[in-house]
Amino acid sequence: MTIQKFQQQIEAIYFKKDAKRGLPLTFTWFVEEVGELAKEIRKEQHDIDRLREEFADVFAWLSTLASLLGISLEDAAEIYAEGCPKCHATPCEC
Helix, strand or coil, X not given: CCHHHHHHHXXXXXXXXXXXXXXXXXXXXXXXXXXXXXXXXXXXXXXXXXXXXXXXXHHHHHHHHHHHCCCCHHHHHHHHCXXXXXXXXXXXXX
């Protein structure tokens, strides 16, 4: 699945609900999901399935925020297409 298709899928599933909730509360949900991912990462024993779920949740909420603001995540990712956006090197030499 491409980034664009993922963002479109998340819009199809959640956009109306998220738009009704509004940007500030949707951002709060995103931050909570990042917190849940952080908890999973900090565990000594990593449960790969749980990590995968938490990464998916964070990506979904990030997609929703981008959609609410009219931002294409695929377009945003292009900023890194040529390497580091500042020094343009891969790996970064900044």
